[in-house]
Amino acid sequence: SLDDDNNNIKRHKFWETQPVGQYKDVGDFSLADGPIELPTPLSDVKQEPYNLPTAYEWTTCDMDSQETCDEVYLLLMNNYVEDDENMFRFNYSKEFLRWALRVPGYYRSWHIGVRAKTSKKLVAFITGVPARIRVNDKVVKMAEVNFLCVHKKLRSKRLAPVLIKEVTRRVHLENIWQAAYTAGVVIPTPITTCQYWHRSLNPKKLIDVGFSRLGARMTMSRTIKLYKLPDSTVTPGFRKMELRDVPAVTRLLRNYLSQFIVAPDFHEDDVEHWLVPRDNVVDSYLVESPKNHEITDFCSFYTLPSSILGNQTHSTLKAAYSYYNVSTKTPLAQLMNDALIVAKQKEFDVFNALDIMHNESFLKDLKFGPGDGQLHYYLYNYRVRSGMKPSELGLVLL
Ligand code: NHW
Known part of the structure; x- marks a missing residue:
């Protein structure tokens, strides 16, 4: 542009x-x-x-x-x-x-x-x-x-x-x-510009519908093997978030988001609305320490399918979008790998994430590839210091 x-x-x-x-x-x-x-x-x-x-x-x-x-x-x-x-x-x-x-x-x-x-x-x-x-x-x-x-x-x-x-x-x-x-x-004026990254879960379908392409010197079977994930999650104490977890998740999230320049100020009622799992809308998981039952880590993603325009065999692409993730004990990459595993179990075709918060630390290791789309963040009637990096942003809009 x-x-x-x-x-x-x-x-x-x-x-x-x-x-x-x-x-x-x-x-x-x-x-x-x-x-x-x-x-x-x-x-x-x-x-x-x-x-x-x-x-x-x-x-x-x-x-x-x-x-x-x-x-x-x-x-x-x-x-x-x-x-x-x-x-x-x-x-x-x-x-x-x-x-x-x-x-x-x-x-x-x-x-x-x-x-x-x-x-x-x-x-x-x-x-x-x-x-x-x-x-x-x-x-x-x-x-x-x-x-x-x-x-x-x-x-x-x-x-x-x-x-x-x-x-x-x-x-x-x-x-x-x-x-x-x-x-x-691009309109006047982004506070920061982010990039989408995509992690194939169903590489064959993604290639068939033109979402991704076979890499150089790759065959379909090597590609499928490359993106294979374990059948079940690996972190001990990893489980679905429940309503009773709202106070602990709110504390975890507030503490985590405080480090970013721009982030939501979540109270318990917000966490109850935005993060308690809803079928086919939002999924949230956490790690509860098997020893002391402390909630130490959290990850979430939302469900946003896309219509596939003009393909004979497939009409929708099932995409999961990384939402809010917090790690204090479990390494973030391991936590997100468990998120990929549950997304795969739920039959998502692709897992998307922006390069915001600490996401950059796991994108490459977990085999996300950079997308071509950029997402610009804006504020209306509020000035912030220019030159903010995506990693300084703690806000996800749907
Ligand atoms: S971004 C998704 C936007 N929607 C789409 O892309 C859907 C497909 N496209 C369309 O429906 C997420 C049309 O193309 C739309 C534009 C409606 C996008 N944001 O009517 P004209 C959001 O929903 C400017 C802001 O002739 P059109 C966030 C454009 O720059 N401005 O165009 C929404 C130009 O102005 P300029 C956008 O193609 C945030 C003018 O519109 C824009 O028929 C909104 C042209 O208008 C966009 N995405 O319709 C702002 N796209 O100055 C909220 C185009 O450049 C601000 N434009 O000449 C805050 C308000 C609340 C404040 C409270 C204090």
Whole structure:
């Protein structure tokens, strides 16, 4: 992209008007960490929704309603994020969407849709959920913004900026002035840029569908052997997390996340929501010392399949995404190898991880390979020192 090139900076008609780090400020160390703009009095926040093109209307999506959840699911299934070569498209499940959106203290008004006025068809979507995110030594109330989607037939009509302004307005109405989000595209200005790594669990299928290729001087059978995993986990005391583990996991996680520059500020209710296992949504395991029953290590991943576009034999790629992992006694690589083993048992095809937190320490040893996609992390209306490394980031967005 031209964005990184000093003399050929891409213009961003919308983002240049927003309180986000601007390209011209990169490397200006006189700017302190903190809000870019101060909050306005709540009475000054615009009371009416932004205008849409006349054929469309706003709708608040009630994710408790089966019917609405189905509509959102289908909009995303057919129109959400694809890879650069348009071979795969994220296929978030309904259960996943409910989990991601009905978080502790959520606002229904932040689950925003756009419908065609005459047909009532859902054609666009954007969401926010509340979160406390710590940036250096300050815990800031934020919205995590996700699932921005405009129907393929309505692209490039500047609808996305209207959706973003509307979610911003509704976040402001709750007296929240900051947000966190990730995207595959470069806009002003990432706080850091991460890379996805992929660990094949079912190499034959991954090669058959074009997700990966046979390595040089490799045969299929050598490849299958290379990625083979033991049938059962190796760490003594490794077991599934349960509800009763929430206090211990919260302590473990809070202590671990305190070392990163940007990380969620998890309380017990957050850990209960985000990390207690839910079938086909999120898996969490921990190590309970067989001696004193102390919880010493923790690992988790979430389930996000992708539709395989235009393959005769396979329609979905079952992918696990590394979530939050903490090691205090078990070496992190051993813990993650056990996570790979359970993911394999659960018939995932691939295990994905970003190069954030301490993930780099195990990626190569556990035979993850670098992907081509990058993921950029952003904060809205909050400045952080530029030059943060992925390994200094402790936040995973879905
Ligand atoms: S990233 C996933 C985004 N979704 C997809 O990629 C799905 C497939 N694509 C689409 O549906 C995870 C459309 O292409 C979308 C753009 C809707 C992406 N983030 O309507 P126009 C998230 O959901 C800017 C931010 O003509 P379009 C995070 C673009 O740079 N901005 O484009 C979402 C340009 O502005 P510029 C994005 O292709 C975070 C303008 O949109 C963007 O028809 C949102 C063009 O608009 C992206 N991913 O629709 C921000 N993609 O200035 C939250 C494009 O460059 C901010 N754009 O001219 C915080 C708000 C809350 C604050 C609270 C205080």
